[in-house]
Amino acid sequence: GVGYVPEDRHANGFCANLSVEENMALPVLHRISRMGFISRARRRQLAMSLIERLQIKVSGPTQNTSELSGGNQQKTVMGRALASDPDVLVLGYPTAGVDIASKQALFAVIEAAESAVLLVSDEIDELAICDRVLVMFGGRIVREFTGEWEEREMVAAIEGLGQ
Numbered sequence: 001g002v003g004y005v006p007e008d009r010h011a012n013g014f015c016a017n018l019s020v021e022e023n024m025a026l027p028v029l030h031r032i033s034r035m036g037f038i039s040r041a042r043r044r045q046l047a048m049s050l051i052e053r054l055q056i057k058v059s060g061p062t063q064n065t066s067e068l069s070g071g072n073q074q075k076t077v078m079g080r081a082l083a084s085d086p087d088v089l090v091l092g093y094p095t096a097g098v099d100i101a102s103k104q105a106l107f108a109v110i111e112a113a114e115s116a117v118l119l120v121s122d123e124i125d126e127l128a129i130c131d132r133v134l135v136m137f138g139g140r141i142v143r144e145f146t147g148e149w150e151e152r153e154m155v156a157a158i159e160g161l162g163q
Contacts (some may be wrong), residue, residue, distance in 0.1 A: 003027075003081030003115070005074075005145045007092035013077035014065045021047035022062035050079035057104050059073075071102025078109060089117045095126055122158055123150055 006012035014023045025032055025043045031040035041105070054075040058068065065076055066068050068128040081089060093108065101111040107129055110117060119130060133145040135157040143157035 001087035002038050003084060003086035003089045005077050005081045005089070005091045005094050007096070007120070009070075009077050013064050014073065014080065016064075018065060019062045020051065020058055020068070020079075023065050023076055023156075024083050027080060027084045034107060042074075044082060044104050046118040050083065053082075054079050054109060066141065069097035069099070069102075070085055071105075074098050075102060075106065078106060082109070082113075085117050089115050091119045091121075093121050093123070093126075094119065095123065124154060126146055128155065 010016075012096050015026070018026075021043055024047050025038070028046065030037060032039050032046060036066075044061060050056075051058060051061060053060065056068075056075045056079065064071060075096075078094065081091075089110075091110065095106050096108065098106070102123075108158065110119070111129055117130075121125060121127060133149070133154070134141050135143040135145070137155070137157070137160040144162065145154060145157075
């Protein structure tokens with residue numbers, strides 16, 4: 001019931017030698033296979049649905065993930081996390097190193113998620129989409145923000161000021 005987007009997509013987010021469709025299907029192989037054989041039609045249907053939902057720019061679902069731009073690789077990793085319809089999404093710096101358009105698309109997906117979302121980040125624009133922010137410094141929670149907050153107060157808390 002947990003979907004995970006790791007901080008380092010290249011090392012931990014996807015298998016570079018697999019296609020977009022194969023990467024997205026990895027967490028749900030049990031759902032798209034019968035008697036140990038993967039249904040290519042189900043895998044394709046899953047991938048096409050996630051490609052459309054996440055606005056991934058690919059030549060097709062069989063395109064190798066390593067051939068995609070950074071933003072589209074990150075969207076593929078997000079698709080992989082969403083493939084199992086998780087109850088909780090754990091996102092480590094989900095928009096790191098992506099272009100503005102990809103960032104906006106990822107924000108829209110995060111905001112529309114029907115699951116609980118735990119977002120780990122130090123990016124102010126990522127934190128702005130959160131309902132509640134807990135700031136950690138030195139291994140402990142130093143501040144909690146709910147609702148609207150001032151950016152300068154958030155930055156001060158992130159930098160460990162005003163403890």
